Amino acid sequence: MREYTVPSLATAPQVGGLADAVFEQAAAEPDRPAFGRKVAGHWRNVTIGTFRDEVVAVAKGLLAQGVRFGDRVGLMSRTRYEWTLFDFALWSIGAQPVPVYPTSSADQVLHILNDSAAVACIVEHEDHAMTVGSVIDKLPKLTRLWQLDADAAADLVAAGAHLDDDVVERHRLAVTPDSVATVIYTSGTTGRPRGCTITHANFMSQSDNIIERYPPLFENRPGNRPATLMFLPLSHVFGRMIEVTAIRGKIKLGHTPDVRPETLLPDLAAFRPSFILAVPHIFEKVFAAARRKAEAQGKADAFDKAADVAIRYAAAQEQRAFDTGPGPSAALRMQHQVFDKLVYAKIRASLGGRCRYAMSGGSAMQRRLGLFFAGAGLSVIEGYGLTESTAAAAANPWERPRYGTVGVPIPGMTVHIAQDGEIWLRGGQIFSGYTGEPQATTAVLRDGWLATGDVGELDDDGYLTITGRKKEMLVTSNGKTVSPVGLEDGVRNHPLVAQCLVVGNDRPYIAALITLEPEGVSHWLKMRDKPELTGAELVRDEELEAEIRRAVVAANTHVSQSESIRTFRIMATQFTEDQGLLTPSLKLKRKAIEKAYANEVEALYGG
Structure with missing residues (x-):
């Protein structure tokens, strides 16, 4: 489509x-x-x-x-x-x-x-x-x-x-509705932040349609005020x-x-x-913290079993919603009921006990993570949008989510996939232009369409999947075009990984720089009776390297061999905003990181 x-x-x-x-x-x-x-x-x-x-x-x-x-x-x-x-x-x-x-x-x-x-x-x-x-x-x-x-x-x-x-x-x-309400600056992942002029009508179009589309989140009911x-x-x-x-x-x-x-x-x-808004990283941390707590109590196997049941239960519900399956079996329903009391209820209690829905945006969420939370009784509604679209342009329907996608256009919005795969948007919440940059505005606003710079696909039901960003696509010296986002998210799904930067432009193969998650590493060391290690010591730890290698192998299973990460390097410190390597919204500045760690990148290719 x-x-x-x-x-x-x-x-x-x-x-x-x-x-x-x-x-x-x-x-x-x-x-x-x-x-x-x-x-x-x-x-x-x-x-x-x-x-x-x-x-x-x-x-x-x-x-x-x-x-x-x-x-x-x-x-x-x-x-x-x-x-x-x-x-x-x-x-x-x-x-x-x-x-x-x-x-x-x-x-x-x-x-x-x-x-x-x-x-x-x-x-x-x-x-x-x-x-x-x-x-x-x-x-x-x-x-x-x-x-x-x-x-x-x-x-x-x-x-x-x-x-x-x-x-x-x-x-x-x-x-008036067409008066400028605010100027919000882009994150600046690929250059100087630009000021997006957003009108009162942009905000009203966005919020009023969201309220109408998601009554379970916003509906006022006696005894249950949102x-x-x-x-x-x-x-x-x-x-x-x-x-x-x-x-x-x-x-x-x-x-x-x-x-x-x-x-x-x-x-x-x-x-x-009654509902929360977060970025995928928050949900990743909630999941990782729950698993670390279970492992510390000697209940890691039980937690993993509960996670598997939640994922299979939500996947079966998803299949039923799309008429591709009968829904959870009687045995699966029984297992789910048992784990609801032992595991899932505790996760919901940690969020206040009243949450049944959450909205997620800012970056992609792993399908398995979305299924886990849905199975645990917290439906995470993943969406997609830009500053230029006044936040959400697409979002999963609350009653029929398709995990791993960012859903369908929100009401009042049209999503179009251009010939080169770029996502174009049109609707009442599209911004009016960049401050003082008419050429940049003309470049992205084309006959009423916003050219997002993101690349994606629409399935037959109108669900949008983000596959990459045009400016971030890598082309190896063998001519293979690779989107780094899926690989990076796959590696980052491991509890020991904080950040992953995939490189390979004009190189013979794909490689990666990987940083470590301090909380996850500290727990991992404790569970193995290892002493606390410095960053320099951690990158030389063979057991830790083997764990990270497993994360890379798992990410590689979702791509072809020519697109897979062939080698990687564990970094002693994380990429930070203070170093100029992250945007204020914590997105990686690719060119800045590759420049700052040019020697490490060269070493990945035998340089």
């Missing part, structure tokens, strides 16, 4: 902007809890009426401090309640927040704030303020800097107290889309900035979300 369209389920808004939902809901039911906010270690409700009042008060302060309709304001912070507060305050006066990753370097901050022509910036803490301050002399348009940890919100409320609420109301009513705990970065389009969807869908929203298990798991237990 070359093209597949899913009709829109939501009516495109003709007037207004994103902030309107806050004001309309506050007028209708001001006492409805809209947020869970962690204060002094305890989660407290914030009603939509209180949030509306805070939005108005902060918006008046922004106006009093010189922010005007159409101005752009940087937002550099981890995920926290104030980010959402400032987003809606800025939207209510027609201003445009510009997300900046909290881990950004001074050079990255300079590029984003300069390219977007930001007039002000909101940062989380003093370190961020110092980062902005180090480049402030190169940002002549930047005239204001506020710090969240220094009570920026309270200061702005005080600054705008003399203004009437009507001032905000007049600004809000001037916002809620989600946001731990994804709000500097990423995925997080921002869910922020908007939570408000428009009346979903209780919590924020937590720390994804370390010792912090995140207690927050999940206390907040008890």
Whole structure:
């Protein structure tokens, strides 16, 4: 199949902007809890009426401090309640927040704030303020800097107290669906990050169709109000889309900035979300942690058996959904019921006990991992999208997922596969262009279509599978074209592997650089009564090398011999963002890594 369209389920808004939902809901039911906010270690409700009042008060302060309709304001912070507060305050006066990753370097901050022509910036803490301050002399348009940890919100409320609420109301009513809502910068895996201008209509089209398409996640029912705990970065389009969807869908929203298990798991237990949003790496870590715990208790075999049952159970359910099988057998159902009490219920409890659905995006999820969680009672809805498509362009249907794919187009979207395999997208959420880069915009927006740069396939049911990225395709000296993504994901599926970079462009065969997962390695050493080893010692450990070789062999089983990894090298340290080898969203910068480790790459080929 070359093209597949899913009709829109939501009516495109003709007037207004994103902030309107806050004001309309506050007028209708001001006492409805809209947020869970962690204060002094305890989660407290914030009603939509209180949030509306805070939005108005902060918006008046922004106006009093010189922010005007159409101005752009940087937002550099981890995920926290104030980010959402400032987003809606800025939207209510027609201003445009510009997300900046909290881990950004001074050079990255300079590029984003300069390219977007930001007039002000909101940062989380003093370190961020110092980062902005180090480049402030190169940002002549930047005239204001506020710090969240220094009570920026309270200061702005005080600054705008003399203004009437009507001032905000007049600004809000001037916002139209085609007004720019935000400028979000791409991850920059293949070059300088580009600013994507995303309108209020883009966000509304995305969120309203998602709400209509996935009622089990968003439907309000007596005794089961939907809620989600946001731990994804709000500097990423995925997080921002869910922020908007939570408000428009009346979903209780919590924020937590720390994804370390010792912090995140207690927050999940206390907040008890009904669904969560995450990237595949989070689900990989949940699975790996559960298995390590079982192995430490001498129950590894039982866990592996439970995992196998979950995978076979979910696969049988999938076959039944597509009329290719009868569903789980009676024996399999019985085994599944036993393991549900012994294993699966504990995994669900670790996520708060109420979660039955999750959304995953940002990178590909292994089919077996998706099947495992589905079999364990957590349906992970994997999707695909870009900053340019305001997050999701395709996603698996909740009632008929096909694991290993990224699903079908979301309502209102068309997916087209070009002659060279490139994925093209068309719909109401496609961005309007890159800031200050008309040539780059023309290159990707073609007669209403967004040329994504990704390569994929549509099956006969309209399900999309991502097979690679055009700029990342490798061509060996033998003329064989190889997509590195599947191989890398296959190797990275091993609990001892953190990262995998496949190389081989203009080389006689495919090879790989592999880094180690510290938690997995520490557990592996402990279970074998080995002492803690340094990175240099680990790469020389023959038993560890044999384990990694098994991961490579397993990945190679999914490709032809000419596409397989022939040799690899274990690295003593991981690739990091500080080294300039990862994007803020933790994607590998291929060219940068190959340049930084040129000697290691040469050694893979006998150099």
